[in-house]
Amino acid sequence: MAARRTTPGAEDRPLSFIEQTRRTQLIEVTIRLVAEHGYAAASLARIAQAAGITKGAVLYHFASKDAVVAAAHARVLDALVADVGAAVEAAPADQAPAAYVRRMVGHLAERPDHARLIVEAMLHHGRPAPEARWKPLAALLQNAREARGLDPGPDPRTLALITGGAIDAIVGERLRDAAYDAGAAAESLIEMLEAAAFG
Amino acid sequence: MAARRTTPGAEDRPLSFIEQTRRTQLIEVTIRLVAEHGYAAASLARIAQAAGITKGAVLYHFASKDAVVAAAHARVLDALVADVGAAVEAAPADQAPAAYVRRMVGHLAERPDHARLIVEAMLHHGRPAPEARWKPLAALLQNAREARGLDPGPDPRTLALITGGAIDAIVGERLRDAAYDAGAAAESLIEMLEAAAFG
């Protein structure tokens, strides 16, 4: 009998080629389903149907339904942090916050399906380290302030929180109205943020 | 036989006293359930159990499960717009945006259960007129600008959108960390907003 099911903890052993393929296929299908019809549509039956196999087959490759969506979630998050991380590291410290906002909005606006998945995952998968959301940007703001030789101004946590929420709203609007200029909105946000952070 | 079930469109005929009572009881129970255990916990069985009656009894008073949560949603939204609306009307035009932000954050911070329900409803009940979210604040910003005799600055829609998202983030953080000072955060946000809007 089974493979993944019997080894719930140890996911790190080599994967057969066909399994590798199926897994990525299932992940992609799941991302598409959630993006198009919302989180609730991501039932085992629909995932299986969309992939052309049966429910049980899906559960052979993943330990549970939650594992499938968690994998999909992880995939899009990885892509996001890789992209934004690279952009931030390529920028000088005093411009890192701007780079962060710019790339974050850009990345999500370019990938509506990823954006939807992330939004949905926020609410359903509850709270896996909520501070992970604002801590990185808060750190960037702190550094940028030092790079510019400024005294500590307003609470970085609040600044980062506000900015994160604003990014969500901009991306969300872009999702609903494809004609909305998310790039311009991001620049407005950056101006507001820099004015508040660097006086 | 039944009452509500057979008259899906016409909800406006007089309600018996006992029905009135049950309805409000069920709405309150639903708000509590969603607030404490998330949207998924609001099943007919749990609502019924929490109210001390059976599932069928709930469906006597409401046409469907969705109708129950929609009613709960409507109740908290009404409370919100009444409160914020009053605060805005009591303020002079050039300070209306600040009043809006202040009361919005205040209202939601004071009612964590309402806040959670609204957040959850956003995602699940999909998109019922998404512009309803930013239009009111955008109008206030426009008016305030005229009251101060300023030229049209940055796009009010974007400004309103950013502010709305920031409010969500502040309230959300307050929900997770009761020690977080949402009032102070609101003042920071107001400063940023006024700087951007009124230069």
Place this chain on the structure above:
DNA sequence: GTCTATACCCGGATAGAC
């Protein structure tokens, strides 16, 4: 008019065929 008991369906998971 109000509520209970019950049917039905859909979603997730398991046992076992190939």
Place this chain on the structure above:
DNA sequence: GTCTATCCGGGTATAGAC
């Protein structure tokens, strides 16, 4: 090692008792 056929629980909605 891969997948199909089947089961079981919990969900919503209905038929009918009081």
